[in-house]
Amino acid sequence: MKPKIKICGLKDRENILDVIGLQPDYIGFIFHVPSGRFVDQLDPAWVKTLQGVKKTGVFVNHPLEEVQAAINAYDFQAVQLHGDESPAYCMALRAQHVKVIKAFGIGAAYDWSRLIPYEDAADYYLFDTQSSQYGGTGKVFDWKLLEDYPSAKSYFLSGGLRYENIQEALRLNDSRCYALDLNSKFETSPGVKNIELLKKTFQLIAR
Template structure:
C-alpha cells in the first residue's frame, strides 16, 4: 500500500463471479454486507471458500447493522474477516468488546447538511477507523454525496473512510481533495449494474484515475 494515495474499498460484494473480477483490480479492502434487510446482503451467494480465495493483500470487511457482538464474532471467524464495519447504533462498549477480541472496528456515521464531531468523541478510544456516509433512507448505499467541506476541520486521531455516492464523475474532485484524517475512499452503489453486482470496467477506470494522484 502506498501511503501517498488513498486506500480504496469496494463495498457490497455479493456474487462469486463478480467478486473474482473486482478482486483482480486489487482494491485494498472489499466489503461484504451481513445485514439481511440490505439488497446487497451476502446471504448464501458467497461462502468461506470465496473469501479465502481472494488475493493476498485485500482486507475483508464485514458490514453489520445493530448485530450482537457474539454474532459478529461468529461471522468474523466463519468468513475470515479482517475488520468489521458497524453501520447502526452500536455503542462504544460494543466496539470495545470487538477490539478486545482482536477485531479492528470501523464505526460508520451518517452525515447530513451539518455534522457535529462531538458525537464521535466517545468512540475515539474504541475504534480503529470512522466511516462517513451520506444520511439517507438506508444505513448505507444510498448513492448520494454529502458536503465534504464538513470534514475540513476534522482533528481527531482516528483516520476515516469517505463514503456516500462516490462515482467516476467525482474522480477529479477527489484528486484535488485535501481533508485531514482521510484514509480511504469507499465505492459502492455508483459502480453497480444491480445491487451487489459491480461494473469491473468502470471500477478499473476509477482506480486508474485515483491511483495516479497524490493526496
C-alpha cells in the same frame, strides 16, 4: 499519499474474483438483510480462502455474538458498523484482533462531539450521507463539512462516490482521508460491480 480503495457490497463469486484481480485494499460484505447487496447464500468457507485483500464484514445493530461468529467463519480482518453500536461493543470486537470501522451519517450542522466516545474504541471512522435509514444512500454529502472534523483519526469517505467525482474527492487533500469506499455507483446490478468502470477509476486514482 493516495487513498486506499474499498469495494463494498459484493455477493457474486465470479465478480468477487474479478474485483480482487484489480487489487483493491479492502472488499466489503454486507450482512444487513434489507440491503440489495446482502451476502445471502455466499459460502463462508469460500470467502475464507480469499487472499490478498482485507475482507470486511458490514453490520447494522447485529448481536455481538453474531458478528464475532462471522469474523471467524469468513476470516474478516475488519468490521464496519453502521448502526447504533456502543463504544463497548466496538472494543469487544477489537479484542478479536480486527480493525473496527465505525460509520457516521454526516449532514448539515453535524455535531462532531458524537464521535468523542469512539476515539479509543474505533480504528477508523467512515463518513457517509446522513439518512433516516441504515447503510448507504448513494448520495454525496457536502464534503466542506469535513473542514470542521476535529479528530486526527483516519476515515473512509463514502456516500455517492462515482467515477465523475473521484477527482474532486482526491482534491480534498486531507491526510486523514484513509480510503475511498466505492459501492453502488460502480455496479451493473446490486452487488455486481462494473469491472471496466472500476479499472478506469483505479487508473484515475493512481495518477
